[in-house]
Amino acid sequence: MNTKDSNDVQLTARKGERRHKKNAATDHELAVQSRDKLITAREDLTQLREDAVHVREVDIHEAETKQVATDNHILLLxxxxxxxxxxxxxxQKLAEKLQVTQIHLENAKLAAEQANLAKSEFLSSMSHELRTPLNAVLGFAQLLEAGTPPPTATQASRLQQIIKAGWYLLDLINEILDLATIESGKLLLSLEPVSLDEILHESKTMIEPLAQHHGIQIKFAPCHPNWFVNADYTRLKQVLINLLSNAVKYNCEHGTVEVGCNASSPEHFRISIKDSGAGLSAEKMAQLFQPFNRLGQETGNEEGTGIGLVVSKRLAELMQGSIGVESVVGVGSEFWIELTRNVAPQLAAKTDIPMAAESPQLNNVQSRTLLYVEDNQANLMLVEQIVARHPHLNMLSASDGYLGITLAREHLPDVILMDINLPGMNGYEALAILRSDPATKHIPVIAISANAMRHDIDKGSNAGFFYYLTKPIKIDELMAVLNNALALAECESINPKPD
Structure with missing residues (x-):
């Protein structure tokens, strides 16, 4: 093998060796990478597991939290x-209690109304029962005082005491009835223009005898003739007389009373009554308008109940006015009443009771017949003796309404006196029968009754009585009304009204 080939073989071997090493390195690297990926995958899986566990734990916690919140909410609900x-x-219990309370209130209201009605009926009955004997006491005392032969000086003095005490007792009855009527809300007033000049002049006429008797000088300042107030004439006079009487009775010896009126504001007039008495302390001023409180005067020489000022105050308020007082101990007191202005009426009507001096004078030669229907023998005897002093009057009497109607139809009297509380048939029923009969309907019928409440008088006037006299009677007043009724009967007999 030549060198070249040997070198190629070696080169190839080296290349193969390098390739083998490279492959081996690659395999190792791949193995490492695979192992790393496996580790990473394991770690990711572990993380995923941990995340899943955490999520589950969070979900469980949230679920538990929601469950707790739900449980709390349910518990709260x-x-x-x-x-x-x-x-x-x-x-429901409160509603039941309210219903029970409402029932109790309604029952209490009903009981109060019944009690108030019972009180009114009791007072009306007591008024009647007290006035009936007073009528005999005062009536016969007046007859004795004006009798023939005249009473001796001693007898006259005693009669004056009887008469004075009787009328005082009547005043007390009237004051108590007034207070009860006001408190029950049944007092009816007729508010109209009232002349201050006229009512002060009349009050002066009524109070001067009392002032002279007590040695008190009373002065009335001039009042403008065109000053009018909105008031009930009778009730305003009652208030003024009460204030004037107090100013006179509780004055000092040889004291003075000054009465004046002025415009206290553009809408009001004030009437003032100033005395020179002992005056009132602040403590007494605070108790002034309390019922039955006489401020320590119970043992004094002057009689009273402590009702008058209370009635006066409430009457003033009912007339849309006010009442007050200013006082200095040792100097005196000034009471005043303030009322709303009014304009002068076009035609002022006189409402006063006719007095004997104002009554038409009859021809005493002509005989007249009076029929008195009365079941009380004392009252019957009293009127018989009053009539006996007038020769021109003949009197018939009946003890009940049935007999009264029979006598009226039989004798056709010129005038009839009619009691109200009669046995069997009351005075109103008898009047209705007389008015329905052509033979008797023209006869003036005068009511004479111990029913003296305001509603009794109004009822009598509305029923058609010629006049409503209350017991105890004043002889002069009775004769004045009789003369007016007889004058009317005489006119109608001369000029009869067509049927």
Whole structure:
């Protein structure tokens, strides 16, 4: 073998050896790479497993968290539901309690209304029962005082005490009834334009005798004739007389009372009554308008109940006004009443009771017949003796409505006096029968009753009585009304109304 070939063989062998080494290196490298990939794959798988475990753990944790939240929410809902059930039960119980309370309130209201009605009926009944004997006491006392022969000085003095005490007792009854009527909300007022000048003049006429009796000088300042207030005439006069009477009775010896009126604002007028009495402390001022509180005057010389000022205050308020006082101890007090302005009416109506001096004078020669329907013998005897002093009057009497109607139809009297509370048939029923009979419907019928509540008087007026007299009667007032009724009967007999 030549050298060349030998070299080729060697070269080929070296190439093969290099190739073998290269292949071996490649195989080793591939083996390493395979091993690395396997390791990487294992690591990735492990990571995947760990990730899967982590995800599962996260999912489990989230699920557990959600489950806890759900459980808490369910628990909360259960608690809320329990509270709602409890609240519903409590609401039902409260509703039941409210219903029971409402029933109790309605029952209490009904009981109060019934009690108030019972009180009103009791007061009306008591008024009637007290006025009936007072009518005899005062009526016969007036007859004795004006009798013939006249009473001796001692007898006259005693009669004056009887009459004074009787009328005072009547004032007390009226004050108590007024207060009860106001508190029950049943007092009806007729608000209209009232002249301050006129009502002060009338109050002055009524209070001056009391002032003279107590030695008190009373001064009325001039009042503008065109000043009018919105008030009930009768009730305003009642308030003024009460304030004036207090100013006189609780004044100092030889004291003074000053009465004035002024425009306290563009919408109001004020009437003030200033006395020179002992004055009132702040403590007494605070108690001034309390019922039955006489501020320590219970043992004094002046009579009273402590009701008058309370009634006056409430009357002023019902007339949409106010009442007040300013006082200084040792100097005196100034009471005032303030009312809303009003304009002068186009035509002022007189509502006063006709007095005997204002009544038409009848021809005493002509005989007139009076029928008195009355079941109380004392009242019957009283009117008989009053009528006996008037020769031109003849009197018939009946003790019940049935007999009264019979006598009215038989004798056709000129005027009828009718009691209201009669046995069997009351005065209203008797009046209705007389009015329905053509023979008696023209006869004036005068109610004379101890039912003296305001609604009684209004009922009598609305029923058609010529006039409604309340007991105890004043003889002058009775004769004034009788004269007016007889004058009406005489006019109708001369000029009869066509049927």
């Amino acid at each position: 259960q608690q809320v539901n329990e509270r709602l059930v409890i609240s519903t039960i409590e609401a």
